[in-house]
Amino acid sequence: MSRKGASFLLGAIVVAAILVLPLLLTQNELRNFARFLVLVLAVLGVNVALGAGGIVSLGQSVFVGVGAFALVSFSDDFGLPILVALPLAALFTGGVGVVLGFPSLRVRESQFALVSFGYAIAFPPFARWCRSITGGPSGRNLERELLPPSWLPIEDLVYRYLVTMFVIVLCMVVAANFLQSRWGRATKAQRDNSLAAATFGVPIARTRSAALGLSAALSGVSGALGVILFPFVQANDFDVFMALRLYAAAVIGGLSSAVGALWGVLSLWLFPLIGETIGIGGGANFIFGLSVLILSYSQIDGVVGAFRALEAAIIRRRERSVARSSSE
Secondary structure, X not given: OOHHHHHHHHHHHHHHHHHHHXXXXXXXXXXXXXXXXXXXXXXXXXXXXXXXXXXXXXXXXXHHHHHXXXXXXXXXXXXXXXXXXXXXXXXXXXXXXXXXXXXXXXXOHHHHHHHHHHHHHHHHHHHHHOHHHHXXXXXXXXXXXXXXXXXXXXXXHHHHHHHHXXXXXXXXXXXXXXXHOHHHXXXXXXXXXXXXXXXXXXXXXXXXXXXXXXXXXXXHHHHHXXXXXXXXXXXXXXXXXXXXXXXXXXXXXXXXXXXXXXXXXXXXXXXXXXXXXXXOOOHHHHHHHHHHHHHHHHOOOXXXXXXXXXXXXXXXXXXXXXXXXXXX
């Protein structure tokens, strides 16, 4: 089967699974599954910033939180429908990402990693201080609901689930197209060698800003969708530990493709189970750390890179087998 045919088959399986799951899961299970899956977009934001742009951002949880609070504010404070507030929250978070990414244009990559980590540390107390927007320490409810149209005979939660899945798939397509576009190629060029890229006319500042803006917007959509599914948001949900887990999940899944974000989020679900099985205190953190170390030392691009290496090894073995049989 060709690569294009395999991609089409995989897409058909994913769509079928999305449509079947509401029939198999309870409402609580469906909500938890969807809330878990929206983290794919936050991990994908790390992939865009680090994998494509070479920008080490350790503050991705900030943009998840900004997107969540922005949706609540646009919807409840400004009275906008949720399907209008959602893209506005994404645009607002993208703008915040560009603004907070200005230091990356002036300092070295290692220094910006510390700057972004500082953002992640400072965000929860800053958000609690902005009581009128975030509700302070007690958090805030989303008053407006996303209800299905009258002509669509499905339950409210199933409708929110389907909208969430559609937005996730749409954002993954947008990110994949960005990585393959002229801007994506320019982003990778400045990542590999910014001096050479500038020599060939790549606008370094605009390219890095575009990558940071898209990265933040994707994470903002993740936070906004989480609030749509569970209409409550609190500043403490977006702490520094969330930022580090998102970064680790991106490294484990693979930074070179949008599909790697799916594998990274799968690790967020699987590793706690492994930790409980082996009976180590803080087992999930142990597995996370061990996986990042192994992938870093082996120089494999996460799970995606491991699959590609396996595919290349199989192809080489087939070619050697064909060459051997032809020589005989």
